[in-house]
Amino acid sequence: MRPSLKIALIYIFIGGTWVAFSSLYLDVFMEWFQLENSNYLEAVKAVLFVIVSGLIMYGLIERSFRLEKKIRDQYLEIFETSPIPMFILDREDLKIKVCNQIAKSKFDLTDYGQDGPIISHQFNSWDSKEDEMIKAGVRVRIPGKEIEDRKGNVKQVDIYSVPFFFKESEKVMVMMVDNTRIHQILEDKERLNRDLQFQNERLKKFSFINSHNIRSPLANIIGIINLMGDGNKPDKDIVQMLKLSSERLDKEIRNMNELLQEQEMNPNMEANKNTQEAQTILFVDDDKVQHMINKRILLGVQSDLDLHFFANPMDALEWLENNCADILLLDINMPEMNGWEFLDRLKTLEKQPVVKMLSSSIDPNDEIKSQKYEMVTGFLTKPLNKDRVMELLEL
CATH class of the missing domain: 3.40.50.2300 (Response regulator)
Structure with a gap:
């Protein structure tokens, strides 16, 4: 049950019980106190009702505030101990007001506070439109931003912003999720895919040369040798055919050798070596x-x-x-x-x-x-x- 509804029901129950009880037994009270006019009794009843109901309301509201403070303290503890860098910013200028422990340890924010840095200044790439979106109080996700940590390493992070009220003013909660390793893995996979595609193309060429271009002149040479083995005297045409087939075979073997050395010409692999x-x-x-x-x-x-x-x-x-x-x-x-x-x-x-x-x-x-x-x-x-x-x- 919501606290506000619970307080209202308790107030209605107490008020209704008080009014009903005092009205039903009004004559009895007047006889006890020997009163001829009920106005005095009604005045006392009203004063007591206000006092009792005020005390009850105070207790219930105080309990609600204590519960709210307990919840707030728990959220602040989660904020402080979270393994994700988190910042609380002013909606108006996006200056960092508070950050958690992991943010302080990872980033150079020693001067944050009343005159602390603006969040966009922490990033190598930031668009003014992103500032406007966060200031407008819109829940946004800004992927692929680059930020330098204390060691000078560039991290790729996704930014999440959530508007909320903190200490009676409009603030923005900003969270940074470090996806550097994920981006590196994706880049490595893309590079590996490019290299595999290149290798597959080379294997296809190698297979074609081996099964067609080399096999054909080799078959001719073997056939001519078989003819010569049967005792047939080779004439000029046969010798010429043998010479052409040998030259063709030599050419294809050279092509295959060049293909095997082609790895050095792969621009992707060369780029990888250089980087x-x-x-x-x-x-x-x-x-x-x-x-x-x-x-x-x-x-x-x-x-x-x-x-x-x-x-x-x-x-x-x-x-x-x-x-x-x-x-x-x-x-x-x-x-x-x-x-x-x-x-x-x-x-x-x-x-x-x-x-x-x-x-x-x-x-x-x-x-x-x-x-x-x-x-x-x-x-x-x-x-x-x-x-x-x-x-x-x-x-």
Whole structure:
């Protein structure tokens, strides 16, 4: 039952009961109090009714406010602890008034507040029409916007805005759903489809050359050789036919060789090679045998990788203070400093690489513990293999 309806029914019940009871027993009350005029009794009855009904109304409304505050506090807790970056903006100028914890940690919003930044300034691409839609109080979804996080990485996000009232003024709730990984997967799939189509075309050409263009002169050569094997003396025409068939076969073999080398001419593959820069990978592991194994596996998959190996975690931290790495493969159990202590120190650095835990441990608690660190994106078990490396390098 709605609170407003509940309050109204209670008020009607109490008021109706009071009026009915006092009217039915009016003569009895007058006799008790020895009153000759009922006006005094009616006045007292009215005053008592107002007092009692006022107290009841106060209690019910106060209870309703407490319930509303409890619900509001629960929503604020959800807002603060949500894993999705969320912002509360002014409808008038779209300035950020409040943001949740994940938004503060991911984006550079240290100066948000009364004179904080306007939401559209956070994005690399923003249309004034989108500003107008949000200001108009329309629920909108704006897909495919680019925004830089604290580390300078460009994220592709979908924006959702919901108008609402907050602290007696019109606000807008803005949520950012990070679809960077989804967009990357889609782009990889499109690139893979283009490469597969190219390979299929090459295979069709290869199959046609093999089954028709090569087979035909080869059949002629075999037939001529069979004639010569029967004791027939080859004349000039047969020799000429043999020569032409040999030249034709040689030409088709050259065509096939060119086709096999055509992969270098694929514009899609060439573009992929040009866009993939050499990745810098850092290993922190006290086992130097693992250094040798991992080096051979990685360079066997991609020869232009920039690899750095450290047996001492302190040396790795010192290197990271002045250099950048794309991926950090980190062991857990090391004598000078374990992996967890290394991650705690890594938090203090300005630029943090993507971390993959690489350990011989199969304890599920280690993997659970690694998930508490934001920079850790995977847990790998030794030894590495080619498939894991290709997945690591996103090839």
